Amino acid sequence: ANERTLSIIKPDAVAKNVIGEIESRFEKAGLKIVAAKMLQLSQAQAEGFYAEHKERSFFGDLVGFMTSGPVIVQVLEGDNAIAANRDLMGATNPKEAEAGTIRADFAQSIDANAVHGSDSPESAEREIGYFFGSEEICAR
Numbered sequence: 001a002n003e004r005t006l007s008i009i010k011p012d013a014v015a016k017n018v019i020g021e022i023e024s025r026f027e028k029a030g031l032k033i034v035a036a037k038m039l040q041l042s043q044a045q046a047e048g049f050y051a052e053h054k055e056r057s058f059f060g061d062l063v064g065f066m067t068s069g070p071v072i073v074q075v076l077e078g079d080n081a082i083a084a085n086r087d088l089m090g091a092t093n094p095k096e097a098e099a100g101t102i103r104a105d106f107a108q109s110i111d112a113n114a115v116h117g118s119d120s121p122e123s124a125e126r127e128i129g130y131f132f133g134s135e136e137i138c139a140r
């Protein structure tokens with residue numbers, strides 16, 4: 001089914017200047033970018049986005065990392081976009097990510113892991129709404 005998912009290109013990948021290489025993988029896989037912006041997240045924005053992890057031991061490091069530099073937040077649309085994006089990203093820990101995935105090719109560590117993608121239709125809906133109003137998402 002046609003779906004939308006929230007994708008973030010994280011500060012490590014922006015700093016490495018591989019935004020275009022990552023976008024190219026989405027495009028080659030048939031996903032369309034229907035909304036996108038570059039943002040420097042505030043601490044409150046990062047904490048709110050990752051609220052489901054607030055009791056986890058890595059929460060402070062995660063928020064610190066996500067506010068360490070600009071990110072690209074974007075909406076990808078396509079057939080099974082949520083799973084398709086997760087296949088392209090590879091495992092959360094780049095050491096476990098399959099060869100040829102974004103994290104295997106561009107990520108350093110479980111924190112600096114290049115990209116984020118929604119993990120379910122419910123989280124996609126919440127995460128897209130967290131960063132975008134409906135008027136910011138384009139039909140194409």
Ligand code: CMP
Nearest residue numbers: 053058062092110111112113115116117
């Ligand atoms: P992301 O998909 O953005 O969602 C939460 C992030 O927390 C995850 O990617 C990782 O970058 C980071 N993280 C750090 N440590 C862990 C861990 N032990 N388990 C899961 N995520 C972790």
